[in-house]
Amino acid sequence: MRSILYLFLPFLLFSSFSLKKEEKHISFQNKIIQKEIDRDAIIEYAKKYLGTPYLYAGSNPEKGFDCSGFVSYVFKNFGLNLPRSSSGYKNLGKALKPEDFKVGDILVFYGYKDRTVIGHLGIICEANGMQSKFIHASSGKAQQVTITALDTEHYTKRFYKCIGVLSE
Template sequence: MKSITYILFACLILFSSFAKKENQKVIIKTTQSQIDRDSIIAFAKKHLGIRYAYASSNPQKGFDCSGFVSYVFSNFGKTLPRSSSGYKNIGKTLKPEDFKVGDILVFYGYKDKSVIGHVGIICEANGMQSKFIHASSGKAQQVTITALDTEHYTKRFYKCVDVLSE
């Protein structure tokens, strides 16, 4: 009789320890499903200075603009287009006063204003005076932070999208 009691007691302890772990997992999953915008930027900033490399999303080789954005967001479980043209019709389009850290800026091409040609992630939100982190094929030739209100980017601005609230 005592052995059955001990077995039942051991099973109860074992079951309750699994239940606690399961509850902890649920809490962790809930936290992870709500991507922290500041964490996205902190992770992106770890890649400042990595060289520009056309058609690459590999930090060892370098990044192009969409490769950088997709790489950063994939680290948080968010799959985004691998080509800048894929950003034309995704996300919720925002007004400048609604820009937030972690939103994606979408720009027309440098030479062709009829196609999407560049993307970046807002790292300091302040409407059209925001700053963004991106892999630049311009003078910088690396992952860098740029002000949106520079003439080069203001002229090419297409939209800003929120891909995290979807």
């Protein structure tokens, strides 16, 4: 009986090793897939929160969102940790040209009173250069998560940059 065990032991160990290696490979593959996030899935997820009330410093869908709370909450669902404060986006990423805007890119705006500080963020949900539409938690008239056109005067004059945080 022992001789049979010794005969099969290397096979069992090798099989176990191979399986563990394959599991690691699968896990590694999942991490790659995780980084290659479907841009449309981000918008589909973000749209679940349309109508959620605006709440200063909010990052909880049950209570409300502010703009950076909304953006960080949405991307965190896809494994991306982004700054929680809009000011953290001032030096983040490389500014994209309007013709390179894509669904899932982040729009960064100056504050409406002070053009030296970042005051608002949104996620592009329909990419069309400076005529794109974005989803965001608005503290303006809407007072909720809403979709707005970038080419409205209020936002075009406050536009700072658009950044991509997703792989191609």
